[in-house]
Amino acid sequence: MARKPRTPKDGNTVSEHVTTVPLDETTRQRYLNYALSVITSRALPDVRDGLKPVQRRILFSMFHNHRLVPERPPIKSAKVVGSVIGEWHPHGDSAVYDAMARMAQWWSLRAPLVDGHGNFGSLDGDPPAAYRYTEAKLTPIAIELLSELNKDTVNFQANYDGKDEEPLVLPSRFPNLLVNGSTGIAVGMATNIPPHNLSEVIEGAIALIDDRNLSVSDLMKSIKGPDFPTGGEILNNRTELREIYETGQGSIRLRGEYTVQEKANGQAEILLTSIPFAVDKSTILERIGELIVTRKVPQLVDVRDESTTDVRIVLEVQKGADPQLAMAYLFKNTPLQNNFSVNLTCLIPTTGTTTTRPQCLNLKDFLEQFIDFRFETVKRRFSYDLRILEQRIHILAGFKTIFDALDQVLKIIRQSEGKADSAEKLKRRFNLDDIQTNAILETPIYKLSRTEIKKMLNELADKKKQAKDLQTLLASKTKLWNEVKKELEEVSSTYGDKRRSKIGRRQTEELEFDPEAYIVKEDAVITISTDGWIRRVGMVKDLSKARLREGDALLAALIGSTVDTIVCFSNFGSAYTLRIGDIPPARSGYGDPAQKLFKFKDGERIIAALSLDPRFYIIPQELKKKKAPVLPLFDGAATGPDEPVSLGQVIGVSSTGMGVRFDLAPFKEPSTRLGRKFMKVREREEVVHVEAISLTSKTPILSVVSQKGRVLLCKAEEVGVLSGPGRGVTVMKLDSSDRLLASRLLYEKDDQLIALKQEGAKLPISIRKYQPVGRGGKGHALFKRGSLKGVQTLPVELPVLDSENGKNGK
Known part of the structure; x- marks a missing residue:
């Protein structure tokens, strides 16, 4: 679609054309271009030299631009970073300096490539100092990556502005990718290659050169496994490591x-x-x-x-x-123990082109790619040496031609009209070419002395012998492979060191992890307030000194061992069990809010709590002597006179007059932060009371009272036991405008539930005053007019442990 020409202010007509393209195709193509750029030019290393582009450009700049060989003094890191981003890598300086600093850290690379002077970070995670403070140069082993660059061993490409050339890959003399490893995240793929021991990797490479049919298992006779710069102990066995090396993926378990x-x-x-x-x-x-x-x-x-x-x-x-x-x-x-996820993905060369593609390799593929690259590099280096020799031989052959006719040469030069005329006459007279003629004319006169002529003739003979040896070497693959092996052995003998990471578990017997063994077994007091603040302290004698927020009150005080649990019941019908030892000890303050320990819903709160310390559920000695029967509600709970009974049962009632009875045992083990359901409540309904039934008392009477002054007493055993969470049974029928206000278990005739009228009058409810009836009725009316505002709460008392039998003395 063509846009109408617009006329700018100067009056000239500018023609603009806009091409309409499909958005989905354009987006897809541009994203693929971006993904390809990230994969091949940023995030993944090359299998041949083991470097990402930024690392390669840093090393090349240090070698090519600054000649920072180990023998020379270091220069400011800022100067290196500047030349890298100015000529080779058009990205941020922080990215370049971070990559450079990492190559200088012994704990990051198995064989550091940069010799850093100054603060380049620490094992504690400290960042390196700014590049204006630090200095750097190349390490000796880094020279093994760069030393053959000037011998046409690798291809070059134009840099980003086309003013210079940079290598596509460095002519590495050792398998740097396996030795130093690499980590990177691209688009849709990633790499995480662990470092290895230099000597082991080279030994494996040489073994593969000798026998290309070796399997991964055979190579592992040389390469035992990863060798991390910080040491550590690898817990994987040989079978697991072999599977990782065969598939290129897996997880290495590493510990200090x-x-x-x-x-x-x-x-x-x-x-x-x-x-x-x-x-x-x-x-x-x-x-x-x-x-x-x-x-x-x-x-x-x-x-x-x-x-x-x-x-x-x-x-x-x-x-x-x-x-x-x-x-x-x-x-x-x-x-101190973690997992290293292995992903052996890297860039490999595409046959017949200078491009690369990503692929996940196994151990054998890694070494094959490197030794094939190294073979071609060595071959190209010797071919370059041969070309240089042949060029020199060609020039020396020209000198040899004129040595027997030096008088004629001098005569021709003296009689010529200049250098060009001399060159033409010499070429015709001695059948020389331009290169030979120019070399002769550029030679100083002293070089034509008898001694110098002899030196040149000896050099010619030596160069011919060297050229013949190189031709023989290049004609034999076996000799070339032997040269590759020889150079690898030299690198290994020069830079190899002992393995740092051990493989396999230590021989001494180690204990298995047992969570119970790490809890300090001691008694503690847990206080819970009505606002939901939970506090764990040591043994206390006076609860009146418990620290509470203004307007808050004590809901429960529990005693138990730190290895045991408490269970908290909420008004939404959920029970939350946690180990006492997991409650943070409170040296000061109000403790921790329940919302920190549990995942409460809006409006949810704690209404009751129980300690599940087993010492509270053993039949007291005096009852054993009297052989008192266990409460019928818990028939079968005790199997013998000396056997502890079950944790007992709990009864709960809701605001709609429903009641449930359930065993406490399923709630003994710690729950998740979401808790476990013990009663199902509907919308606008909540649990108003939860109470444990005493194991060794008379059959309790359940008393309930409503807001409009209705009261009902029934036997607790009439509330059926539920094996799972449910709504329960009807304890008292309520009008639609009424709701259950409170509940309590009564054991003796003098036990009371005291209701409070709005006017402040107290109305005691007891077995002596109201006859228990069957559940499900409407109950008795406490008064004709008015309503209740609540019930009188019982004072919170601290349980007492009987030192004789470990039972709650109360």
Whole structure:
């Protein structure tokens, strides 16, 4: 569609054309172009030199622009970054400097390629100093990637502005991608290649050169597994590692190493000597410190960092505690053990072109790609050397031609009209070409002495011999492969070192992780307020001194061991069980809000709580002596005179007059933050009361009272037991305008539920005053006019543990 020509202010007509294209096709094509650019030019490394474009350009700039070889002094990192972004990599300076700093970190690369001077970060996760402060040059092993660039070993391409050329790939003399690994996220794919030991990788490459039919399993005789720069212990067995190397994907389980040593006072301490790869040491120290402070690992009392260039983290062990037990917890709950997800995706060359494509390789593919590339690189290097030799031989052959006729040469030059005339006459007289003639004319006169002539003739003979050797070498694949092997062996002998990461579990027996072993077993008091503040403190004697917010009141006070649980019941019919040891100890303040521990809905609140410490559910000694029968409500709960009964049962009623009775046992184990349902309530309905039924008392009477002053008493056993959450049965029928206000279990004739009228009058409800009837009725009327505003709450008392039998003395 053509737009009408517009006329600018100067009066000239400008013709504009707008082409209409489908949005979906254009978007798809442009996104594919972007994705391809990210994959091939940014995020993924090349299998041949193991570098991403930014890394390659940094090393090339340091070598080509600044000649920062190991023998020369370093220069400011800012100067390197400037030349990289100015000539080779048109991106941000921070991206270039970050990549450069990473290549200088010994804990990031197995064989660092940049020799950094100054602060280039630390194992604690500290960032490097600004590039105006640091200096850098190339490491010796980095020269093995770059030294053959000037021998036409690799192809070059124009840089981004077309004013210079940069290499497509560096002529690496060792498998850098496997040695140093790589990490990157592209579009729709990613790579995560672990580092390996240089000597092992080269040994595997040489073995593959000798026998191209080797399998991945055969190569693993040389390459045992990843070798991380920070050491650590690899927990995968050989079968698991083989599967990772065969598929190119998998997960490596890595943990730090430690030793246990005895101090002079007999107390043990744990010495951490390595940490997992890509984990900040400060993160591990911070996490261990938190666990010690919150007493999640009672076996440890302190942690300190004594690291210098090596990792040395000291953990002080509680006297008499088991260090292996502490380490089992740390491996489970800290970054001291983690997983490294392997993804062997990289760029491989496309046959017959200079382009690359991404592919996930196995271990054998990796080494094949490298040794094939190395073979071509060595071949091109020798071909270049041969061309240089042949050029020199050609010039020396011209000199040899004139050596026996030097007088004629000098005569021709003296009689010529200049350099061009001399050249033409020499070419005709001695049958020389332009190159030979120009070399002769440019030679100083002293070079034609007898001694110099002899040197040139000897050089000619030597060069011919070298050229013949190179021709023989280039004509034989076997000799070329032997040369490749020889150079790989030289790199291995020069830069190889011992493995840092150990493979396989330590021989000493280790304890399995058991969560119960890490809880400090001690009694604690848990107070819960009506506003839902939960507080865990040590044993207290006076609840009146409990710290509460203004306007708040104490709802419950529980005692239990930190290894046991409490269950909190909400007005929405949910029960939330948590271990007492998981409640943060409160040294000051009001404790923690229930919403922090549980996932409450809007308007949900705690209405009751029980301790599930087993000591509260053992038949008291005096009842054993009297052989008192167990309450019929719990028939079968006790199997013998010395057997503990079940946790008992709980009864709950809702605001619509419905009641449920259920066993407490299913609620003993900790729940999720969402809790477990014990009663189903409808919209605008809520649970108003939850109470545990005493195990060893008389059959309790359930008393309920409504807002309009209706009261009903019935036997608690008439409320049927539910095996799962439900609405229950009708305890008292209510008018549509009425709602159940409160409930309580009455055991003795003097037990009372005291209702409070709006005017303040107290109306006691007891078995002595009201005869129990069957459930489901409308009950008795307390008065003819008015309504109730509530019931009198019972004072919260602290349970007492009987030291003789461990039972609640009350």
